[in-house]
Structure formats: C-alpha cells, structure tokens
Amino acid sequence: MPSGWRVAVLTALERRRLVEARQKNSALWRLIHWLGSLQLALILLGTIAIACAAATVAESEFSTKVAQVYIYKAPWFLVWLGVLCINLFAVTITRWPWEKKHTGFIVTHYGIITLLLGAIVGLQTGFEGNVTLHKDKPPVRKITINRSIIQVESPNDTALYVMPFDASSARPSEKRPRIFDVPASDLKIVADAASENLLKEEKLVPSESGSPGVMLRLTSPRMGQTINMPLILEGAGPTEKDFFGLAKILLQTELPPPSSGKDSETQIVFERFAPVVQGASSGVRVLLSEGGKKVTVVSPDATSATYLRSDLMKSPLQVGETTITVEEYWPDFEMSGGRPVSKSDLPNNPAVLVRIQAARGDSRPSLVMVADPDGIRYQLQRGGITQAAGKAKAGDTFSLGWADWQAEVVATHTKAAVVTEVKPGPVLPAGENGLPGFRARLVSPAITDAPKRWVPSGEITSLTDGRNVVRIGYGLELRPIPFSLKLVDFQVPRYEGTETPSNFIATLEFKDNATGEVKTGTARMNHPASFPGTLFANVTGINYKFSQAEWNPRDLGETTLQVLYDPGWILKWSGSLAICIGIAIMFYIKPKSGKS
Numbered sequence: 001m002p003s004g005w006r007v008a009v010l011t012a013l014e015r016r017r018l019v020e021a022r023q024k025n026s027a028l029w030r031l032i033h034w035l036g037s038l039q040l041a042l043i044l045l046g047t048i049a050i051a052c053a054a055a056t057v058a059e060s061e062f063s064t065k066v067a068q069v070y071i072y073k074a075p076w077f078l079v080w081l082g083v084l085c086i087n088l089f090a091v092t093i094t095r096w097p098w099e100k101k102h103t104g105f106i107v108t109h110y111g112i113i114t115l116l117l118g119a120i121v122g123l124q125t126g127f128e129g130n131v132t133l134h135k136d137k138p139p140v141r142k143i144t145i146n147r148s149i150i151q152v153e154s155p156n157d158t159a160l161y162v163m164p165f166d167a168s169s170a171r172p173s174e175k176r177p178r179i180f181d182v183p184a185s186d187l188k189i190v191a192d193a194a195s196e197n198l199l200k201e202e203k204l205v206p207s208e209s210g211s212p213g214v215m216l217r218l219t220s221p222r223m224g225q226t227i228n229m230p231l232i233l234e235g236a237g238p239t240e241k242d243f244f245g246l247a248k249i250l251l252q253t254e255l256p257p258p259s260s261g262k263d264s265e266t267q268i269v270f271e272r273f274a275p276v277v278q279g280a281s282s283g284v285r286v287l288l289s290e291g292g293k294k295v296t297v298v299s300p301d302a303t304s305a306t307y308l309r310s311d312l313m314k315s316p317l318q319v320g321e322t323t324i325t326v327e328e329y330w331p332d333f334e335m336s337g338g339r340p341v342s343k344s345d346l347p348n349n350p351a352v353l354v355r356i357q358a359a360r361g362d363s364r365p366s367l368v369m370v371a372d373p374d375g376i377r378y379q380l381q382r383g384g385i386t387q388a389a390g391k392a393k394a395g396d397t398f399s400l401g402w403a404d405w406q407a408e409v410v411a412t413h414t415k416a417a418v419v420t421e422v423k424p425g426p427v428l429p430a431g432e433n434g435l436p437g438f439r440a441r442l443v444s445p446a447i448t449d450a451p452k453r454w455v456p457s458g459e460i461t462s463l464t465d466g467r468n469v470v471r472i473g474y475g476l477e478l479r480p481i482p483f484s485l486k487l488v489d490f491q492v493p494r495y496e497g498t499e500t501p502s503n504f505i506a507t508l509e510f511k512d513n514a515t516g517e518v519k520t521g522t523a524r525m526n527h528p529a530s531f532p533g534t535l536f537a538n539v540t541g542i543n544y545k546f547s548q549a550e551w552n553p554r555d556l557g558e559t560t561l562q563v564l565y566d567p568g569w570i571l572k573w574s575g576s577l578a579i580c581i582g583i584a585i586m587f588y589i590k591p592k593s594g595k596s
Contacts, residue, residue, distance in 0.1 A: 019094070036090030044084045051077060065146070069169040073123055081120055085113045104585030111578025118571025126566040129479065130549055133487035135557035139511065140485050142478040143563050148457075151473040154184045167194040167438035167474070182470055188443045189463065189472065195424040197434030198456045204230040204416050212371040213416030214251055217408040218243075218400075228410070230418045233371065245554055247365045247402055255370050255379055258386040264357035268340070269295075270333065271350045282322050282356045292331065292350025297324060307499060309352065313403075316364065316382070325382070328353035357385060365402055371412050422454040442470055481544065483531055484511045488520070490559045492551065504548045506559050523548055523561060541569025 022029040034040070055067040071077055088109045095102050129145035148166040153159070161183045172178040177192040204215035213232040219225070231239050231251040238252040265279035269286045283300035288309075295312055298304040299319055307317070312326040330342040333351035340351070365382040375393035379386050380401055392398055397408040428434050437456040442463040444450075450465035457475045464470075489507040494500060506523040510531040521529030528547040530538065537543040543565070550560040 032090050032093050035086055036092075036094045037087075041084075041087050041091070044080065044087060048077075048080060048084070051080075065166065066169045069166060078120055078123065081116050085116050088113050104582045104587075104589070106582070107578055107585060108582030111575045111580075111582055113575070114571050114578060115575030118568035118573075118575055120568070121571060122566045122568030126568060127479065127563075128565075129563045130560055131485065131546075131563055132558065132560045133485065133506075133508075135487045135490060138486070139509070141483075141513070142480050144476050145479050145563075147477045148475065149477045150180070150455075152180065152182055152189065153471040154182055155187070155468055155470055156184045159184070162477075165191075165474075167191065168196060168436055170194070172438060182442075185468075186445055187465075187468055187470060189440050189470065190443050191438045191440045192452070193424075193439035194437070195434075195439075195454070196436050197425040197428050198422055198437045198454055199425040200435070200456065201421045201423070202228065202230045203419050203421065204232075204411055204413065205419055206413050207415055207417035210413070210415040210417040212251075212412075212414055213418070214369060214371050214376055214412050215410040216249070217410050218405055219408070220403065220405050222404045230416075231369075232416060232418055243402075247367070247400075249367045249369070251369050251371065253370065255368060255377060255389075258379070258389060264355060264385060267354045267356065269352050269354055271347075284319065284322055284324065284356050286324070286352075286354050286356075288350060288352060291347045292329065292352070295326060295352065295354075305499065306497065322356055325355045326352050327355055355382075357382075365400075367400060367407065371414070373412070373414060375409055375412060422456055424454070437474060440472070441465075442468065444468060482513050483544075484513065485509070485531075485546075486511075487557075487559065490551075490556055492556060501551075504551055504559070506546075506548060506561065508546065521546070528564075539570060541566050 019033075023033055051071050055071040058067040058070065092102075092106050092109050095105070098106065127145045127147070129143045131140060131143040133140065147164065148168070150163050150165045152161045152163065154161065163180060165178070165180070170178055171194050172191040174192045177190050180189040180191070181187075182189060204213050211233045213230060216229045216231070218227040218229060229241060229249065231241060231249065233239055233251050233253065238250045240248055240250045242248055265277065265282045265284075267278075267286055268276040269288045271288045271290060271292060275286065285298040287296040287298065288294075289296070289306075293309055294306050295309045296304055296306045297317070297319055305319075309326060309329065312324075313329065317324045328340075330340060330349075330351045331345055332343040332348040334341060334343050334349070340353075365380070368379045368381060369376045370378075372391075375391060375396065377391050378389065378398075380388040387401065390398060392407075392409045394409050394411055397406050399406055422437070425434060435456050435458075437454055439452050439454050440463060441450045441452045442465045444465050444467070447465040447467065450463070453461055453463060455461045455472060455474050459475075460471055460473045462469055462471050486509040487506060488509050489505075491505045493502045493505070495502045503525050504523075506529070508521045508523060508529050510519045510521060511517070512519075512532070519531065519533065521531065521533065523529040523546050525548055528545040530543050530545045533543065545564045546561045547564070548559065549562040552558045
C-alpha cells in the first residue's frame, strides 16, 4: 500500500473519531451537525424547487404580482431562504478543523450564502417603479412603485394612514373578507369582493342646485364602440373633455362666430396625375406613392418626410406653420354625379383629399355645444375653422366627421349633476389590463349593514354607514426619494428618411435634498442614467437607475422612465463571484498529497 494513501486513511479515521466524540459530548455540536445535515438540505432545496415551479405557473396563469405576494416575497419563503443559509453555514462548520482541501468547498458555500442574503436584501429593501416626467413641469420627488396600498382618512383626526393591500392577489370574498381597522376610531372597513375590470359609467341627472348639462352618446359602428359622455357647464368658462387625444368636446355658454377658413387649401392628390388645388396657396406639395400606401409631404423649404397614408387619415400633422390632414381616400377614383367616388376597392387610380391650413392653436377637431331647453346648438371645428353647424334635439343623431363617429343627444337639463356608478365589467382576456379595485363597506358597532361601494384604483371613494364618513384611496404606492428629478430635454432621433425612432434621449437634472448638489444625467436606449452615480454607489448598488420605458408620440415634452433600486446588488455580485472561484478551486486546483 502506498505510504501517501495510508496517511490519508489515517487522517480520515482520526477526523471521523473527532466528529463522533464531539457529537457525543456536546449538545451544541449535535445541533450544528443536524443543521448542516444532507437530509435537511434536501428538504429545503426540494421545497424551494417546488415553490419556484409553482411561482412560474402563477406568473404564466395569473401575474408576476401574484407569484411575488404568495411565494417570492412571502414571509415563509424568506424564512426558508434564511434556514437554507444556516444549513450552508453549518455544513462548513462540521468540517472544522478546516484543511487546505476544504478551501473550494467553503468558498462555494459562503458564496451561495452571500448570494441568498443579497436576494433577501433586494426583496425587502429594493424596488422597481416608474415615473412620468414633463419638460415644462416642476421637479418630482416621488416615484410610483409596483406595490398596491390603501390610504384611509380617519374621521377623528383627519390623518392619512397607509396600509399594504393588493386586491388582485389577496382576492377578498364574502366568505373570506379582508377587514381593516380605521385608526383612531371604532370603525372597520370590510372588503368582500375584487375585480380586475371595473367600469365607470357617468350619468346626467336633474338637480335643483345644478348647472346646464348635456348627455351625449358617441358611437362608432366600424370600431364597435359606444361612449357615454355627460358635460356640465361650470361657471362662465367652457367645460372641455378630451376624446382619446384625437379631438375635444366643449360645452359653452355661447357659440363662437363662424370662421370661413379662407386661409385653408385643399388638394386632391393622385398617384399618376397632377393634383387639383383649391384655396390659398400654402407652398406645401403632397405626393402619393404607387398603390396609394404612402404620402410624402414637401414643405416650402424643400424638406420632405414620408408617412403611411393610414397613419395620417383624420390625424392632423403639424408641418411648420401649417396643419395637414388627409380627410378622404379613394382607391379607384372617378367622378360620378359631380362627386368623387371609388369604382372599386382595388388601387387602380388612388387619390386622397388633403386639407392644408394655417395653424391656429390646437389643430385637433372639436365639437362645440350650447345647451338649449329642448336640445343643443353645435359647431364642428378643425384648427379654428368652422366646418359644420346645426341644431339637435334629444334623440337626434349627427355625424362628427371623425372617421365614422356619430353623436346622439341623449338628454339636456337646465339644472343637472353628474353621478358616477362603478361596477364590475366582463372578465378580460389574458394580457389585457382593466381598472382594478375592490368592493367595501364601512362597519361600526351600531351599524353593520352599511351600503357597499366599489373602490377603483387611482381614486378617492367615500364610505358611509349613515352616520360616519371615511375616505379611502386605493392604488400603487408613491414612494419619496432623497432627491428631486426634472426633465430638462427629451429628444427622439429618427432613422433617416423615416419617422421610426432610432433612440430616446432624456436629459435629467438631479438635485440632492440634503446637500442641494445638482447633477445632470442622460438616459438613452439601453444606457440608463443613475443617481448619485458615484463609484461607491455603483459598486454597492445603493444607486437609482433610470431607463427609458415609454414615450408619448403626441407630446415630446413627456417621457416615462423605469426606476430600479437594488441595495442587495453588491451581495449578489460578490456571492456569484465567490461561487465561481470556489468551483474553480474544487475542480482545477487540487492540494498536493502528503508524503510519509
């Protein structure tokens, strides 16, 4: 038998006797060996593997939030990770006294412990969120994080109390309601239902103390949509409502004088023939591509840009001091009865009707109304130009000229008020998001059958039992940050000759709340900006990173940034590095065998 092999056997026997002796004589060592046992490790790892598999299913079938609430961020899962860290630490202690051959084993296990601790720190103290910035608005000092809360205003001290609650994952029901104590009172809020698709319906009702009001019903047969829109005249100024950002609807005390729009120009542009031009000359040329799929706009200074015709239909385009709108399209143009029509749906002779007019403020189309006792008087305007006018009684319908949208006058009242009814809508298909919320009632010792109300996300709702009133808000948490954030500039470069963005460049200004120090950062595509951005902050992970998330094509002074803060980053990085080093030592750096 080789002498080196004999020494190794003796060493192993001595170690085994040492282990047996300390386990027999010390309760502490028996506990350490039990905590570091392979059996406990298998139970812990098996449970975590099953939990991760269940979380994967929950993410695919429900949402990431459900997986986080019930598994990844659940207290039991964090405790399980903590016990696994103890098991990994204990198994290294069972090898004591350590020898050179244990180096890789110990480094690997401590690397795993460090990695798990980093994950726990990140889950508990880190967060992901977003913030929407506007170039011309004041700096922001709060960001929206992906954590749902309720805010309750106590009726006794009028203070706001914040409580974590996510109706989407908690799913309260009548059999298993969720009960919240109203601080500084003997009242309780009972949540007994939840919905992922709350629908809000506004209704116009007569009111003795109200103002003139109009109830419209807007319909689009092509899109299969119906929208009810009540408007109440508040004060002497107009009441304005936005229509999907594409148009606006106003209720006023008087209609403005009609504007003929003599400074407007119309062009019927053909693929093969010269355009037919009417009205004042704007100097703008419009070209139609083969097949009528694209429209090229050439400004008076000879610069040009090409767009998809479908994108410009009924959507005003601002070019310098003019507004260009493609109002009609004929695939196979011909004149019939003195009117342009299309012989077929084939692009045999494509043509478009283009309106070009001098910019007059907001170029969006608008419906301007005045309420009468039996109906309304209205004007249809675009860019300040009156395109149509008329009267409509209750029950009448008229075309808006916005694609196939029509407006019906449902009712008018000289004194009216708007009431909002919230109710659950149909279940949405997977991947679609609606307005979440929950149903709740206010309960007091004397009154337990108070009326129930739905509490939608992002709004303040008043609950009452007939005697007391409690205001409650539900939505994502706004978390304060130790600095202010302002959008200095936002640019969207395009690929040459197209309108396709090639990058998003947000110039940000950070101001430290404690020191007043001001820094500037730039968030580009795949290159986030950070604050404080120092070497220490970047290495440790105590750093706020801002990445481009969304942008508003109609407002280049607005952008939405994703925010990431992960103080456990340094532990995750160090642990991963230690695991790699430990594995390398175990497999590639073997200790030399001793000689007798």
